[in-house]
Amino acid sequence: xxxxxxxxxxxxxxxxxxxxxxxxxxxxxxxxxxxxxxxxxxxxxxxxxxxxxxxxxxxxxxxxxxxxxxxxxxxxxxxxxxxxxxxxxxxxxxxxxxxxxxxxxxxxxxxxxxxxxxxxxxxxxxxxxxxxxxxxxxxxxxxxxxxxxxxxxxxxxxxxxxxxxxxxxxxxxxxxxxxxxxxxxxxxxxxxxxxxxxxxxxxxxxxxxxxxxxxxxxxxxxxxxxxxxxxxxxxxxxxxxxxxxxxxxxxxxxxxxxxxxxxxxxxx
Amino acid sequence: xxxxxxxxxxxxxxxxxxxxxxxxxxxxxxxxxxxxxxxxxxxxxxxxxxxxxxxxxxxxxxxxxxxxxxxxxxxxxxxxxxxxxxxxxxxxxxxxxxxxxxxxxxxxxxxxxxxxxxxxxxxxxxxxxxxxxxxxxxxxxxxxxxxxxxxxxxxxxxxxxxxxxxxxxxxxxxxxxxxxxxxxxxxxxxxxxxxxxxxxxxxxxxxxxxxxxxxxxxxxxxxxxxxxxxxxxxxxxxxxxx
Amino acid sequence: xxxxxxxxxxxxxxxxxxxxxxxxxxxxxxxxxxxxxxxxxxxxxxxxxxxxxxxxxxxxxxxxxxxxxxxxxxxxxxxxxxxxxxxxxxxxxxxxxxxxxxxxxxxxxxxxxxxxxxxxxxxxxxxxxxxxxxxxxxxxxxxxxxxxxxxxxxxxxxxxxxxxxxxxxxxxxxxxxxxxxxxxxxxxxxxxxxxxxxxxxxxxxxxxxxxxxxxxxxxxxxxxxxxxxxxxx
Numbered sequence: 077x078x079x080x081x082x083x084x085x086x087x088x089x090x091x092x093x094x095x096x097x098x099x100x101x102x103x104x105x106x107x108x109x110x111x112x113x114x115x116x117x118x119x120x121x122x123x124x125x126x127x128x129x130x131x132x133x134x135x136x137x138x139x140x141x142x143x144x145x146x147x148x149x150x151x152x153x154x155x156x157x158x159x160x161x162x163x164x165x166x167x168x169x170x171x172x173x174x175x176x177x178x179x180x181x182x183x184x185x186x187x188x189x190x191x192x193x194x195x196x197x198x199x200x201x202x203x204x205x206x207x208x209x210x211x212x213x214x215x216x217x218x219x220x221x222x223x224x225x226x227x228x229x230x231x232x233x234x235x236x237x238x239x240x241x242x243x244x245x246x247x248x249x250x251x252x253x254x255x256x257x258x259x260x261x262x263x264x265x266x267x268x269x270x271x272x273x274x275x276x277x278x279x280x281x282x283x284x285x286x287x288x289x290x291x292x293x294x295x296x297x298x299x300x301x302x303x304x305x306x307x308x309x310x311x312x313x314x315x316x317x318x319x320x321x322x323x324x325x326x327x328x329x330x331x332x333x334x335x336x337x338x339x340x341x342x343x344x
Numbered sequence: 345x346x347x348x349x350x351x352x353x354x355x356x357x358x359x360x361x362x363x364x365x366x367x368x369x370x371x372x373x374x375x376x377x378x379x380x381x382x383x384x385x386x387x388x389x390x391x392x393x394x395x396x397x398x399x400x401x402x403x404x405x406x407x408x409x410x411x412x413x414x415x416x417x418x419x420x421x422x423x424x425x426x427x428x429x430x431x432x433x434x435x436x437x438x439x440x441x442x443x444x445x446x447x448x449x450x451x452x453x454x455x456x457x458x459x460x461x462x463x464x465x466x467x468x469x470x471x472x473x474x475x476x477x478x479x480x481x482x483x484x485x486x487x488x489x490x491x492x493x494x495x496x497x498x499x500x501x502x503x504x505x506x507x508x509x510x511x512x513x514x515x516x517x518x519x520x521x522x523x524x525x526x527x528x529x530x531x532x533x534x535x536x537x538x539x540x541x542x543x544x545x546x547x548x549x550x551x552x553x554x555x556x557x558x559x560x561x562x563x564x565x566x567x568x569x570x571x572x573x574x575x576x577x578x579x580x581x582x583x584x585x586x
Numbered sequence: 587x588x589x590x591x592x593x594x595x596x597x598x599x600x601x602x603x604x605x606x607x608x609x610x611x612x613x614x615x616x617x618x619x620x621x622x623x624x625x626x627x628x629x630x631x632x633x634x635x636x637x638x639x640x641x642x643x644x645x646x647x648x649x650x651x652x653x654x655x656x657x658x659x660x661x662x663x664x665x666x667x668x669x670x671x672x673x674x675x676x677x678x679x680x681x682x683x684x685x686x687x688x689x690x691x692x693x694x695x696x697x698x699x700x701x702x703x704x705x706x707x708x709x710x711x712x713x714x715x716x717x718x719x720x721x722x723x724x725x726x727x728x729x730x731x732x733x734x735x736x737x738x739x740x741x742x743x744x745x746x747x748x749x750x751x752x753x754x755x756x757x758x759x760x761x762x763x764x765x766x767x768x769x770x771x772x773x774x775x776x777x778x779x780x781x782x783x784x785x786x787x788x789x790x791x792x793x794x795x796x797x798x799x800x801x802x803x804x805x806x807x808x809x810x811x812x813x814x815x816x817x818x819x
Contacts (some may be wrong), residue, residue: 077690168814222756236743237375238416249811250739250753255750257757264760266798268767327378328416331371334381337401337567411671434816436673451604464590464674464684489604492750509672524710 103314111307118300137199139205144293146198148301149191150220156188156305157227157254163253167244175320176313178244180232181251184313185227187305192224215266222261226254241319242331362425364389364544365410366511367570370419372409379405381568382419387546392539394559395548401565403548404444407515410546411441424513437465440511442519444501450491454481454501457490462508475507478537479530495522503534513544520551531559591685598686601659608690612651614808616694619644638769641698642725642762648694649729649752649758653737656687661742669816676813680734684808688730693706695722696751714772715768717790721772724797725765731801734756737809738815760800770794 104112126144133140163181167173199217200210211217234247363397372380379402387393396482403540406496407413411424412432421428423435447459455476462472476482479500487495491500499522519531528551535545535554535558549555556562602608623640627633627672631641662664671680701719702708710718735752740746 081569210785212637221761225752225756229749229756230747233739233743234750236749239373239417243413245814245817246739253735253757253807253811256807260760260796260803263754264763264800265794267796268763273361323376325378327373330376331381331568334378334568413670433813436671436675439671440672441668443664445667447665447668448663449601449659450662451659451666452597456597456600461672462595463593464669464672469614505668518802549816565617582733 079142083101084332102149103311105320108307108310111303111310115300115303115307118296118303122293122296122300125296130293131287138292139202142198142202142205143171144297146202146298147294149198150195152305153188153195153223154300155302156184156191156309157223157258159184160227160230160251161255163195164248167254170250174242175244176238176317178240178248179313179316179320180309182231182247183236183316185230186312187226187249187308189201189224190230191301191305192220192227195220196224213269215262218265219258219262225257226257226330228277229325230254240323258337293311345514356499363387364391364424365546366422367406367409367421368420370409370421371417371568372405372414373390373417374405374414374561378417378568380409382417383565383568383570384419385570387544389544390539390542392535392545392547392558392560394504394555394562395458395546395570396550396552396555396562396566402568403565404517405519405568406565406570407546407548408443410465410513411439411515412436413441417418419555435513438512440506440509440513441513441515441517442516444504444521445491446498446506448498449491451485453485453489454497457501458508461505465509466506467510471510472508475526478507478534479504479513479527486527496524498529499523500527500530503531507534507538509515511543514538515548516545516547516549518549519547520549528554538552547580587675587678587681591681591726594679594682595685595689596673596682597685598656598659599689602686602690608652608694612648612655612690613694613697615696616644616648617701619647620698621690633706634708635652635700637708637756638773639766640706641695641702641769642766643730645691645695646699646758646762648753649691649733650695650754652687652690653733653750653754654747656683657737657741657746659798660716666741666816675703676816677809678815680738680808680812683722684730684734684805685737688726689733690723691726691730695726708754708773709809710772711774711787714774714790717768717787717794719766719771720794721768721790721797724794724801725761728797728801728804729758730805731808732761734814735811740813757804761797764793764796768791768797 115201123145125142130141130144132138160181163177163184167175167177167181170177203212204210207315229249230247235245236243236246238246347377352392363386365385367383367385369382370380371378371382380404383402383406385406397403405414409416409421409428411426412423412435415432416428424438426432426434428435447461449460452460458476459472459482460471462475467475473482476486481497481500481504485497490498493501499519502576503519514535516535520528523531532554535547539545547559620640623643624633626634632799657666660669703710733754736750739751740753743749762792768790771787771793
């Protein structure tokens with residue numbers, strides 16, 4: 077940001093080690109590397125089991141394979157939004173108001189939005205193949221779409237600026253509001269659909285009779301995507317930590333520049 | 345994290361009670377810009393402190409910080425005995441800020457504005473009317489919508505709202521701006537009466553001649569820092585320049 | 587809290603009384619949307635059938651404009667800052683602004699109802715009048731609570747004009763669904779092919795329950811959350 081960054085060590089009143097850490101900008105640790113490798117192995121497994129080893133479904137043929145991505149992404153998205161809600165609460169109700177919770181909430185929401193987009197895309201592709209339409213006004217689908225839009229809004233609010241604490245408080249409130257909004261949306265859509273069951277697209281229901289290998293592939297998918305989620309959250313929240321650090325380090329430089337104005341003034 | 349040169353202990357005005365405002369190495373940012381870069385300031389009860397300094401020196405941010413509107417990023421700050429880091433809401437109701445904006449509702453009349461702000465602070469009708477009278481707003485002007493007033497008249501209305509709110513700490517940011525000679529006399533009178541009633545006043549102003557007559561102490565704000573000056577710096581009655 | 591709420595509500599309605607901005611601009615806007623819907627949908631029998639939905643859509647769009655207006659008043663001359671400095675009870679501000687917003691919405695809805703009856707040839711079944719009134723009351727409370735809450739969140743933020751609809755529209759969806767279904771029951775407009783040829787008035791009451799829960803939940807959330815939001819505005 078600041079273009080005139082002098083040698084950080086020369087800045088008085090600067091935590092030099094924090095600054096030198098930020099130049100390296102590393103977000104990984106030994107643990108996250110192991111996690112990353114494990115994730116990679118499982119993703120390879122998923123590809124093999126999902127595309128090669130598992131059998132096609134009797135009625136849906138190979139389109140059933142979308143499920144191995146669709147279900148895990150949906151699971152991860154819900155997990156991510158759950159984590160966002162929980163972290164928002166932890167930030168707001170813990171006395172310390174730790175920014176670490178805020179960053180976890182933000183990282184998790186970003187990843188959740190990404191996976192929810194994947195869920196919606198894979199879901200509508202599967203719907204086209206199975207139901208003949210991309211979209212059905214089914215309660216679960218509609219709630220999912222609302223969830224997606226809600227967290228897109230949440231991310232927009234996170235980008236509003238202001239101090240770190242201001243960002244954290246505003247988005248934590250919004251994160252909790254989203255948690256109370258979602259059941260209401262789901263409940264209303266469910267009630268709506270159950271009162272007016274218009275025979276549009278509902279059947280075939282899409283329930284798959286799964287054999288052992290298919291179940292196992294789905295299981296691999298769930299584990300692989302869960303690990304991927306944790307790996308992404310770890311790195312993203314560390315990257316956010318570095319961004320915050322960067323802002324603070326910039327502040328040290330800016331403080332020196334700002335105080336220097338005094339001398340100009342006294343010379344003038 | 346570390347302060348720059350430690351600012352010398354503030355003046356030794358007659359003070360027994362805890363200071364009304366106590367800032368130590370306060371840093372406050374506007375976006376990424378550190379408007380206050382380690383400012384320290386102590387103000388005792390009953391003082392009228394004049395903040396002078398060039399544009400962009402940090403005077404407005406200092407006042408807004410004392411009002412609890414701008415969070416402090418580093419340093420310590422106590423206002424009216426409350427720690428601003430943990431207790432920003434506690435000082436409210438006791439602080440009155442006249443900023444660059446007047447906080448008036450353009451569609452409401454002068455009287456309605458003063459009444460609304462007075463009532464939210466629990467002022468009685470008598471106090472509200474007294475505030476209007478004190479600023480010469482009880483006549484024809486009282487029924488004019490605030491949006492149709494001149495800049496100086498709006499300023500006067502804002503001052504009346506401030507009086508009706510009965511604050512213990514007054515933070516006045518360029519209060520002279522837009523006021524005519526009469527208005528300035530009224531302002532001086534308002535400040536004197538507030539101090540007489542036990543309030544403490546911080547004034548940021550470029551109208552030095554005017555404000556110096558009122559001030560019990562003067563400090564210079566520059567580069568986000570506060571520099572103390574002797575109260576006699578203005579060459580007022582008690583002696584010359586150092 | 588209630589004293590502050592009364593003061594703030596009286597102040598907001600006083601501003602509207604003086605400026606007539608809602609009367610002169612928002613009401614015509616809402617009426618205009620009804621006419622535009624008719625253009626877009628073209629057929630009389632369709633507009634008559636979807637009248638309840640269009641009514642609540644027009645209300646929802648007007649809500650966004652009203653919320654923008656109610657907070658523009660506070661930010662125009664820094665009154666919001668003064669409210670914060672003065673330590674005016676945030677819960678009171680919230681309830682007061684929601685109350686004033688609800689009052690404006692009620693006037694708007696009354697006129698829209700006339701508009702729907704005139705333009706879309708809708709008619710309320712006599713037995714449905716109670717349902718219409720209760721639904722409108724609860725839906726209006728819900729909309730006012732949610733609108734004030736998210737309006738306060740967006741107030742003073744950069745790009746608030748575009749941010750507010752993004753935040754607000756997903757949240758008010760349950761009200762839109764619930765109030766529309768309840769009105770359909772009261773109007774008896776839900777025609778249908780097949781088994782469900784029409785709806786009974788009793789079909790509307792479950793929705794009333796949903797609207798009540800919505801209003802209660804967001805009213806409570808707003809009272810609790812408005813303080814922290816205002817703090818960081």
